[in-house]
Amino acid sequence: MSAINPVPAMNAFNNPGQCQACKSMRQTTPVTFHRNIGMLFARQTKILQGNLCKTCIRKHYWEFMGKNLMLGPWGTISLFVTPIYMVTNTVSYVRALRNLQGAIE
């Protein structure tokens, strides 16, 4: 027998919500991005968490990726933490885009 298709995410088509970044009514999905700022002996973490639309997810992913690369790895702990953030951000990004497959931008 044929395999059962997985049920698409609830908000993929049924539930347009408000994007928490651009405030427009669109199909959204929860996403979390982390960013590290290394300052030799200190570090600062920024977290972006919310229901975002496809456009904002893409925009913030690349913004976080760029800042992680430029400002991230400057410190002992930061050197290890930043690549982990970049991997988890990418996982989160891919999952979010899959949830929003077919969503109108």
Ligand SMILES: [Zn+2]
């Ligand atoms: Zn948005």
